[in-house]
Amino acid sequence: MNERLLLRLEIDELNAGYAAALDERRFDDWPGFFLPEGLYKLQARENFDRGLPLALIALEGQGMMKDRVYGITQTIYHGPYYTRHVVGPAQVLGEGSEGRVRAQAHYAVFRTRPGDASEVYNVGRYIDEIECTPAGLKLASRLCVYDSEMVLNSLIYPI
Amino acid sequence: MNAPESLSRWAGAGSSRVPFWAYTDTQLYQQELQKIFYGPHWSYVGLEVEIPKVGDYRLSQVGERQVIMVRDRVARKLESDPNSADHGIRVVENRCAHRGVRFCQQPHGNVRSFVCPYHQWTYKLDGTLAGLPFKDGVPATDAEGHACVHGGMPADFDTKQHGLTKLRVAVLHGLVFATFSAEAEPLEEYLGPAVLPWLERIFAGRKLTLLGYNRQRIPGNWKLMMENIKDPYHPGLLHTWFVTFGLWRADQKSRMVMDAQGRHAVMISRRNDGGENKAVTQGVTSFKAGMALNDDRLLDVVPEPWWKVPDPSNPGTEIMPSVTMLTLFPSLIIQQQVNSLSTRHIQPRGEGSFDFVWTHFGFADDGEEMTRRRLRQANLFGPAGFVSADDGEVIQFSQDGFRQWGEGGETLCELGGTDTQGTEHMVTETLIRSMYAYWRKVMGV
Incomplete structure (x- = not known):
């Protein structure tokens, strides 16, 4: 029981650190939450439920993640906004491949633009495969399945 | 706004200046629904x-x-x-x-x-x-x-x-179209012989596979999306990826095609190697000379045999574009951007908003590698794409600009003149002008 509780707390801590990095705009830190070959996918629930492969963002490995960070900081033109991630407690689902942990957590991301009220931006769940490494827990895969049927115009920063 | 004014208030001649009220007038929008979306289109x-x-x-x-x-x-x-x-x-x-x-x-x-x-x-x-x-x-x-x-x-x-x-x-090559109108001419006539070969190049004789959907709600008038894809001026300026990696910019071999009525269009271009060509990159702040990808699988372009077709406007020769963007009036965009294929459906919601639904597809005979390639390149497009997230953003800012000025303001679309002819280059806003020439006729303004 204790071990299980501890694992959950560790995953919660991973999620808290992940959310803080994004909300504090430390985007260069973001790929470091993953294994070097880790996967990041942000996918509409519609596609996920129907087994359709298309994602809104699908990145394979830290290299592609760094390319995304370059894109969001240097090349994609967009109106400025802040995000605020609210991540629920992690739920350990069981053991995944190669001794990894499968877990999920619900999230809500709010967006605030200059001069505007905050709005609900993207709502869904993280479905993760997590590896225990000497450097702490790392994401082997994070799939964000979002319920929101419409992206509010654009989505720039990772969720 | 006070009492409704007459709709016949398009001040200038031609269609190179589009009044802001074409995007902001609620009553005009209601007429667009009747005359365009529920009319003979x-x-x-x-x-x-x-x-x-x-x-x-x-x-x-x-x-x-x-x-x-x-x-x-x-x-x-x-x-x-x-x-x-x-x-x-x-x-x-x-x-x-x-x-x-x-x-x-x-x-x-x-x-x-x-x-x-x-x-x-x-x-x-x-x-x-x-x-x-x-x-x-x-x-x-x-x-x-x-x-x-x-x-x-x-x-x-x-x-x-x-x-x-x-x-x-x-139903045309797997694409389904519908109309409420008994007067609309047969679909193939509606699209016309100049545009049809470009649709057939992608779809004719092929079985499609559905890869999935992306949906975005854009707070702008529906026509702005059509304009965006009829505008070859902006991609090499707004989109760093296009200008830096040579996917779309002013020094490429390109062609602007339209139907006889000017309402549909195709922007056709062939990718070059990118890099610096001072004529099109000097002073362009979005050009990043030193930019390289950490993972070039994002842009792992592999030409497909069907890209090459007999050139419809030069009999006896062949043409092999890497990009074709079709705008089929009033509400469909078909995209071939290197290996990424999608339809984009404009669904208007009042004069100041529309939903934009992307349906990505491949072909039934695609190997696993090609499917993966199409999915990787999908990172470039859609509401989060490296080169189209910003299109929705600038559309919103356009609408904001029109709204704050109101009556009397107008946009200026005079790159390459004020006429509505096809061109063999992309330094032109002719396709926008031709759409508004048709739109004026239909709307009676």
Whole structure:
């Protein structure tokens, strides 16, 4: 029981650190939450439920993640906004491949633009495969399945 | 705004200055729905591959009207054209003939018939009213003990007269179009001989596979999206990826094609190697000379044999574009950007907003590698794409600009002159001008 509780707390801590990095705009830190070959996918629930492969963002490995960070900081033109991630407690689902942990957590991301009220931006769940490494827990895969049927115009920063 | 003003207030000649009210006037927008979306134009509703089996349906939209695209059993002959083969695809309005209920609520599924939950009026897949409860009344006994009937529809009630609104449907190489209008010319004539070869290049003779959807809500007038994809001026300026990696910019071999009426268009171009060409990169702040990808699988372009076709405008020669962007008036964009293929469906929501639905697809004979490539390149496009997230953003800022100035303001589209001819380059806004020349005619402004 204790071990299980501890694992959950560790995953919660991973999620808290992940959310803080994004909300504090430390985007260069973001790929470091993953294994070097880790996967990041942000996918509409519609596609996920129907087994359709298309994602809104699908990145394979830290290299592609760094390319995304370059894109969001240097090349994609967009109106400025802040995000605020609210991540629920992690739920350990069981053991995944190669001794990894499968877990999920619900999230809500709010967006605030200059001069505007905050709005609900993207709502869904993280479905993760997590590896225990000497450097702490790392994401082997994070799939964000979002319920929101419409992206509010654009989505720039990772969720 | 105060009392409605006359709509005939387009001040200048031609179509190179578009008044802001063309994007902001609520009454004008209502007329657009009637004259354009519900008038003699064909609107895209979906892909045949989305509804492979009899009874499969999915919701779609024509203008602001929700419609159901459904696969029916194939009829031996069509009432409208006894010689034609029936494709079995029907498009009916999602609105019960009884009390106007939008009865179908699941976005897609498989059904034997459509039943309105309110009073259980039941429709066949083609929209014909199959039956309704208590049509002939309820047998009862009157005060004197005689058999009688309570209620029921009037004796002359004819179920044939009370089906769902059935749209005319045309299926072309797996693309499904529909219209409320009896006057719209046949679809192939509507698209015209200049545009058709570019549609056939992607679709003719091929079976599609559905890769999935992305949806975004953009707070701007629906025409701005059409303009964005008729505008070859901006991609090499707004989009760093295009100018830096040579996917689309002013020094490329390009062509602007339109139909005889100027309403549809194709922007055709061939990728170059990117890098620096001072004529198009000097002073362009979005050009990043030192930019390199950490993972070049994002741009792992592999030319496909079908890219090369006989050049429709130069008989005897061939052409092999890496990009073709089709705008089919009023609501469809078809994208081939290197290996990424999608339809983009504009669904207007009032004068200041529209939903933009991306349907990505591949071909049934794609290998696993090609499917993965198409999916990787999908990172460039869509609401989060490296080169199209910013399109939605600038559309929103355009609408904001129009709204804050109001009457008297106008946009200026005079790159390459004020005429509406096709060109063999992309330093022009001719396709926007040609769409507005047609739009003025239809709207009578």
